[in-house]
Amino acid sequence: MVDAVIPRGPKPRPRFxxxxxxxxxxxxxxxxxxxxxxxxxxxxxxxxxxxxRIGNIFAPPVEVTYQPWVKxxxxxxxxxxxxxxxRGFWNSVQILIPSVILSIAIASVNGYALANWKFKGSxxxxxxxxxxxxxxxxxxxxxxxxILREMGLYGNIWGLxxxxxxxxxxxxxxxxxxxxxxxxxxxxxxxxxxxxxxxGIYFRIMLPMSxxxxxxxxxLQVTGIWNDFLFGVIYTKPADYPMTVxxxxxxxxxxxxxxxxxxxAATLLTGLVPLIIYFASGKLFVRGIAAGAxxx
Amino acid sequence: xxxxxxxxxPSGLFRNLSAKIASVPMVLTALVVFVGGTAWxxxxxxxxxxxxxxxxxxxxxxxERLWSTRRWxxxxxxxxxxxxxxxxxxxxxxxxxxxxxxxxxxxxxxxxTIFLYPFALSFVVTGLAWQWILNPDLGVQxxxxxxxWESFTFNPLNDPDIVIYGILIAGLWQGTGLxxxxxxxxxxxxxxxxxxxxxxxxxxxxKTxxxxxxxxxxPVFVTALVLxxxxxxxxxxxxxxxxxxxxxxxxxxxxKYVINYMFRAQNLGQGFAASTMMLVSVIVILIPWAYxxxxxxxxx
Numbered sequence: 001m002v003d004a005v006i007p008r009g010p011k012p013r014p015r016f017x018x019x020x021x022x023x024x025x026x027x028x029x030x031x032x033x034x035x036x037x038x039x040x041x042x043x044x045x046x047x048x049x050x051x052x053r054i055g056n057i058f059a060p061p062v063e064v065t066y067q068p069w070v071k072x073x074x075x076x077x078x079x080x081x082x083x084x085x086x087r088g089f090w091n092s093v094q095i096l097i098p099s100v101i102l103s104i105a106i107a108s109v110n111g112y113a114l115a116n117w118k119f120k121g122s123x124x125x126x127x128x129x130x131x132x133x134x135x136x137x138x139x140x141x142x143x144x145x146x147i148l149r150e151m152g153l154y155g156n157i158w159g160l161x162x163x164x165x166x167x168x169x170x171x172x173x174x175x176x177x178x179x180x181x182x183x184x185x186x187x188x189x190x191x192x193x194x195x196x197x198x199x200g201i202y203f204r205i206m207l208p209m210s211x212x213x214x215x216x217x218x219x220l221q222v223t224g225i226w227n228d229f230l231f232g233v234i235y236t237k238p239a240d241y242p243m244t245v246x247x248x249x250x251x252x253x254x255x256x257x258x259x260x261x262x263x264x265a266a267t268l269l270t271g272l273v274p275l276i277i278y279f280a281s282g283k284l285f286v287r288g289i290a291a292g293a294x295x296x
Numbered sequence: 297x298x299x300x301x302x303x304x305x306p307s308g309l310f311r312n313l314s315a316k317i318a319s320v321p322m323v324l325t326a327l328v329v330f331v332g333g334t335a336w337x338x339x340x341x342x343x344x345x346x347x348x349x350x351x352x353x354x355x356x357x358x359x360e361r362l363w364s365t366r367r368w369x370x371x372x373x374x375x376x377x378x379x380x381x382x383x384x385x386x387x388x389x390x391x392x393x394x395x396x397x398x399x400x401x402x403x404x405x406x407x408x409t410i411f412l413y414p415f416a417l418s419f420v421v422t423g424l425a426w427q428w429i430l431n432p433d434l435g436v437q438x439x440x441x442x443x444x445w446e447s448f449t450f451n452p453l454n455d456p457d458i459v460i461y462g463i464l465i466a467g468l469w470q471g472t473g474l475x476x477x478x479x480x481x482x483x484x485x486x487x488x489x490x491x492x493x494x495x496x497x498x499x500x501x502x503k504t505x506x507x508x509x510x511x512x513x514x515p516v517f518v519t520a521l522v523l524x525x526x527x528x529x530x531x532x533x534x535x536x537x538x539x540x541x542x543x544x545x546x547x548x549x550x551x552k553y554v555i556n557y558m559f560r561a562q563n564l565g566q567g568f569a570a571s572t573m574m575l576v577s578v579i580v581i582l583i584p585w586a587y588x589x590x591x592x593x594x595x596x
Contacts, residue, residue, distance in 0.1 A: 027396055031410045037425045037469065038413070044428065056439045057429065109318040117315030125319065125326045132330030134578055136529055138554040138571040142340075142349070142564065143333030166325050173322060198314030227418030229533035234559060244420045248537050251424050260428060271421040278416035279409070286408075286477055289415070 045069060045265035052260050068259070072266035077256070078238075078249040085266050088246030092226060092273075095157055095242055099164040100221045104214065107169055111176025112202050116188055126173070133170035141234060148235065160235045160242075164225050172217055179213040180206060212284075219281050220288040223274040243270050334575065341568035349564055358569035368570065371548045374460045378467070378549070379528040385468050386524050387517070390475030395505060397476070398483045408480075412473035419470065423537030426466035427453060453539055456546035463538055463547060470534075471527060475520050482516030483509070518585065525581050529574060550574050 040057050045068050047061040055062075074084040113119075114126055144163060145154060153159035183206065191201045232242035241249070247270045251263045278285050344354045362368050393411055397404050414422065429435050432451040440448040452462030486509060494504040510517070532551035535541060541548045550570060558567030 023396060023399055023401065027401070027407050030393065031407055034410050034414065034469065034473075037429060040429055041425050052434060056442060057431075057435055058439060106321045110322045113315040113318040117312055117318075119312045119315055119319075122315075122319060125323050128326040128330060129322055132326060134526055134582055135330060135334055136551070136571065136574040136578060138551055138558075138567075139337050139575045140329055140333040141555075141571075142558055142568070143336045144329065146349075147328070147333075165321075166329055169322060169325050198318070223416055227420075229418065229420050229536070230555075234555070244418050244533070247424070248420050248533075251427075252537070252540060260431075260434070263424065264428060267421050267424045271417045274416040274418070275413065278413055282405075282409075285416070286412070289474060290477060290481060 041264045041268050045072075045261055045268055047261055049259060049261060065261075068261035068265040069269070071259075071262045072250075072269055076250045076262055076266055078246060078253060079255075085243060085246060085250065085269055088241060088243035089269070091157075091236075091240050091246075092243040095160055095164070095232070095236075095240075096222065096225050098158075099161045099168075099225050100218060102161060103165040103168040103172060103221055104217050106165060107172030108176045108207075108210075108214070108217070109202065110169070111173045111178075112180050112206055113198075114173065114177045115180035115183075116201070116206075117198060126177070129170050129173060137167065137230060145234075154235070155237050155240075157236065157240050160231060160240075163231050163235050164221075164228070167231070168221055168224065171220070175213065175217055175220075176210075179210055183209065215281075216284055216288045219277055219285055223277055223285075226273050337568050338572050338575070341565065341572045343565055343568075345564040345568070347562045347564070354565075358565045359573075362566060362569045362573065365566075367545050367548055368550070368553055370545055371550045371553045374547060374549055375528070375531070377460050378464055378531065379525070381461075381464055382467055382471075382528055383521070383524055385464075386472050386475050387520060389468065389472045390520065391479045391510075393472070393476040394479035394483055397480055408477070411476055414470045415473045417470065419533035420537040422466050422470045423463075423534045423539075426462070426469070427538050430462055430465075454543055456543050459539060459543065459547040463535060466538055467531070467534055471524070475524065478516060478520055478523070479513070482513045486512060518589065522581075522585055526578070529578060529581075 036058075043060050044052065044057060046064050046066070047055070048063065048065050048067070051062060072084060073086050073089075075082055076084045114122055144166075148154035148159040148162065151159075151162075153162060187205065188201065191205050196204065226242075227244060228242065229244045229248070232245045236242070236245075247266055250266055340349050340351075341358055342353050342355060343350055344352050344357065397407060401407075417425075430437075430451070430453050432438070432454060437448060437450045440450070452458045452465075490508060490512070491504065494508060499507070530551060531549050532555070535547055535549050535552055539547045541552055551574065554567050554571045554574065556567075557563045557570060
């Protein structure tokens, strides 16, 4: 690298400088390490058991078989129950849809009230809500069992929906409140002058303007709720277990011969929903996870 | 904190009624679940509740029992080891990856997507994937041995002394991407002129990062620290999936201890005491942070 005499503008970098080779070399090695587990899961799920026993986990399958996927989906056993992961999948879907809708509906209206319709004490409750997000869930698990039992919701899917709504509230409310606060106040005032009320402004002005933040919230909630294990295992009965819980029970069951290919197919099946959302949503996913961190 | 322009002034309670109705779920969550639930658990941690919560108070008995239970002590030790290394490695790896991505490279999106995808996966999936990779008979250990290094031993999940490091490997793989993204956002917020000034002064790249950029990113590091710390205390499903606390009780963690005593061993009082200790540890972390973040501003 020869020192040029022009000090203005960024220094053009030669493509194969030593720095560049080190930079890209490091990034590629690290990227390979991060990608490896997904690769291992995929190749393992496509091999037959004999090939797994003699071979190497990093080797691509010699003979590709989809049998492990079929078995994981429809035949894998938890205890004496052998209907595969499909049951957990549909349980998760049944938990997910109402949880996402309810939690976002409540939090968005709440965030809107906090941003545009402050009332005496609203900030105090909001502060408690945000501080509460740091309380370990374990502290509130049993009181919630009692509350749900009193409401007759303990052990069924709607109880779990309520739990997801409660624990999703701090982050979602923060997300919506910050977004609605950034909406120009003139717009809000103009609507007020035109006689629009709380709900009118929400449905006719705020909602249509804030679709991106709703998408961010949906991404956040779908991945969060799909990946939940703790609440699923505590607030539902075995028949209603979400996919993550059933997956753990299938793979870590002590009975029978370990079928690693079926286990990996089951693991991938469970990871598929958040992975698809992640790869499809790109930057919005990043925005969602950063949303909680921005306030620091 | 004035409510938005109201022409009439009806009685206080009914003013802004729709907003108050819309906030009912928040008020209930904040007061009943967060404040009420926490107070309830702390209160009942001083009782001898077994299968059902009872109000026969026994003072600090549950805490004495807790701190003399081997399983709890192991849990705490594991949390300390996991927390210490997780904190350091997550910050170092997260920052380094962000700094590498910030060097105006080609394919930044591809690299970022790869580093972050584990974060989209659940801890259960993470734990099971790494349980398989670290499998002693068929995983990494056997592959290295088959390459000719016969005495190679890397079997953390079955060795009580190092099992927590096996979990750490999985936890770092899952969580470093998040911190990288946050650090990257912080780096992007730094003025280009800083780099120009450093170049004019002849300060090297690495030195600029350590001496200038990192001190400037203090708020980002604080955010990252809080995020990592609250994640560490919560660690539960990763352990359940990867080792289920084994071998024996070598990889137990506090959150698992709580669940176990509350919902399996039917010893509620122990569970309440253990969860209260978790709460105390969060408070110990949060108070200095809140003081630094908000206390300073008021005085300054």
